[in-house]
Amino acid sequence: MSGGLFDRCRLPVIGAPMFMVSRPALVIAQCRAGIIGAFPALNARSTGQLDGWLHEIRAALGQGDAPFAVNQILHRSNDRAAADLEVIVRHEVPVVITSLSNPAPVVEAVHRYGGTVLHDVIDTRHARKALDDGVDGLVALCAGAGGNTGRHNPFALVAGIREFHSGLLGLAGGISTGQGIAAACALGADFAYMGTRFIASSEADAPKAYKDAVVAAGIDDVVCTRAVTGVPASFLKASLAAAGLDADRLPGADGNMDFGAGGAGKAWRDIWSAGQSVAGVRGVATAAAIVDELETGFHEGRRRLSGAIKRPRCTFTAEG
Ligand SMILES: Cc1cc2nc3c(=O)[nH]c(=O)nc-3n(C[C@H](O)[C@H](O)[C@H](O)COP(=O)(O)O)c2cc1C
Known part of the structure; x- marks a missing residue:
């Protein structure tokens, strides 16, 4: 896609795809609120329903809204992967997030229309492999994440990936606040990838x-x-x-x-998934209200990093 991925966003955040939870209502609300909204293609009951959802999302979003993303699970058990990809290509979905095995066929198809492919990884070996396969960026899936989680510490995994990858990098796992988004950026990530925080949103399709x-x-x-x-x-x-x-x-x-x-x-x-970031979820709110709160926290986090907000033993300035 032309320009930066987050040019039309208020915050460097992707509302992460969640099985059985993220459907068009949440994606549309997230994109209107100013973050990238995403859903797993497999949340649609069929490839035909996926086609309908993409029409619905396209019709609901305007020029000023954030782009949206579809997650493709590349596992041999996903016998819809090829058919879903055709629909994704037909709709020119701006961002495709691949999980699990080889993203190369998706990369080739999505690059043909100028889309962006991100791949989530749990370690540096998978990160190198995905970059070899041509993805545009990575999501570092760290310990404590909701859904299938990573096992590495975020400080270590971001540093490890930054040794060989200077391009687009997101951080996933445990982020529930705007301060956390600022911290992810301070670590060297370009964006935060947040799932659990949006389960308790009005638009999430969860009981x-x-x-x-x-x-x-x-x-x-x-x-x-x-x-x-x-x-x-x-x-x-x-x-x-x-x-x-x-x-x-x-x-x-x-x-x-x-x-x-x-x-x-x-x-x-029936057995509900959520990550350690439940610790930062205090109530059910609309996606727009959550993004407002995240923005306030993000700016506070940035002020704290710049030394403008000082707390005893919590500042790194020499005089602090
Ligand atoms: C209920 C639930 C379902 C999820 N389903 C998927 C999925 O279908 N595909 C996927 O790539 N990640 C899935 N994830 C993982 C998220 O996309 C993301 O990596 C994770 O939520 C980030 O950590 P956080 O929950 O601490 O924000 C799921 C997470 C949750 C909580």
Whole structure:
């Protein structure tokens, strides 16, 4: 896409794609509020519905709104990937976020119309591989993230990726405040990638009880486990308990939990995912109100970094 990715944004933020939670209403609200909104293509029940959603989003957004993004899960279990990509190309989706395996075919198709491809990575090996495959930028998925989480510390992973990548880089995992966005930028990231913060938004397609559980939860109420899906992912302990499971005594780490037929759907629908950033979620609000609050915090964070706001033992200026 021409110009900078965040030229039409109020904040350097992507509202991260969330399975079963991000649908057109949230994406449109995020883009109107001034951040990039995103949803997983697989949230649409079919490729035909994806086509309809892209029409809806295009029709709702104006020239002044932020661009939007679609997430493509590149896993062999996704038998819609090729058909969905055709629809994405037809709509010239401005930003495509790829997850899991080889993004090269997506890169080729999206670059043909001038779109941007970002790939999320959990370590430097995957980061180098994605760059070799031609992606335009990376999202560093760090420890504590909602959904399938990373395991590395954000300070270390951003520094590690910056050793060999000077291009576009986002930071994901644990960011719930504007101060966190400013901190991500101070670390060397170009943008923050925030999922959990938007589960408790009015426009998110999550049941009220899920949103309330995110609001009620603190950092210790989130558990990272392989037991639910087979890969490390973050879940609310309360939803595990409601499913009759003890978060401290989960079955083996091989994803062998028996959910019966349609287990994967139950894993996300009934066992609720959220990251450690629940700690910063105080209530349900519209996406616009959340972005307003993030902007206030972002500017405060920047003032603090510049030394204008001083606190005992919390400033790095010599006289502080
Ligand atoms: C409920 C939920 C569902 C998610 N589903 C997806 C998904 O379908 N595809 C994806 O790439 N990431 C998914 N994620 C991960 C987010 O895109 C993002 O990486 C993560 O939320 C960032 O960490 P945070 O939650 O601490 O902000 C999901 C996260 C949550 C909380």
